[in-house]
Amino acid sequence: MTLRTIRTRLGAAALAVASLTAGAVTMSASPASAASMHGCSYPRVCLYDHSYQNGNIFSSYQQYGTQAIIGGGNRVDALVNTRNDDAVWLIDRTPGTAPDWYICIPQNTAVNLGDYAHPNGTTWANDADDISIRYEGTCDDRGGAATYRVQQGTYWA
Ligand SMILES: [Ca+2]
Ligand SMILES: [Ca+2]
Numbered sequence: 259m260t261l262r263t264i265r266t267r268l269g270a271a272a273l274a275v276a277s278l279t280a281g282a283v284t285m286s287a288s289p290a291s292a293a294s295m296h297g298c299s300y301p302r303v304c305l306y307d308h309s310y311q312n313g314n315i316f317s318s319y320q321q322y323g324t325q326a327i328i329g330g331g332n333r334v335d336a337l338v339n340t341r342n343d344d345a346v347w348l349i350d351r352t353p354g355t356a357p358d359w360y361i362c363i364p365q366n367t368a369v370n371l372g373d374y375a376h377p378n379g380t381t382w383a384n385d386a387d388d389i390s391i392r393y394e395g396t397c398d399d400r401g402g403a404a405t406y407r408v409q410q411g412t413y414w415a
Contacts, residue, residue, distance in 0.1 A: 297338075308335050358413040359376065371386075
């Protein structure tokens with residue numbers, strides 16, 4: 259066996275290990291587990307440039323209540339919520355025009371905001387200014403019922 263052949267076989271083995279690792283990460287993202295997801299450590303909420311699959315985390319949060327997004331408004335493209343009992347709201351402030359808007363991401367959920375239409379005619383990518391970790395893990399379906407689906411609505415501060 260030449261050195262070149264050995265290198266090729268080692269490369270193939272490394273690829274096989276990488277595939278197994280990727281599979282394990284996907285499986286660990288099950289609800290109700292105190293687990294990290296997509297590089298975001300439990301019990302944090304992480305914000306990403308680009309997608310949560312291929313992007314990078316630019317800030318993370320674990321305190322209840324509303325605060326300005328660290329790293330800038332109109333920036334976030336994706337969110338990963340590793341928390342088991344708390345939903346998260348992203349709030350788009352619209353100065354001079356009431357109301358503001360929010361999108362609610364339930365517990366143990368990862369979203370790419372480009373997948374959600376915003377009332378402003380774009381998607382929710384690059385719109386949120388504030389973030390709020392809630393005391394309940396569900397979102398309001400706007401009919402008064404709790405749901406584990408992403409929801410949005412008007413936000414009267
Ligand atoms: Ca947008
Ligand atoms: Ca905004």
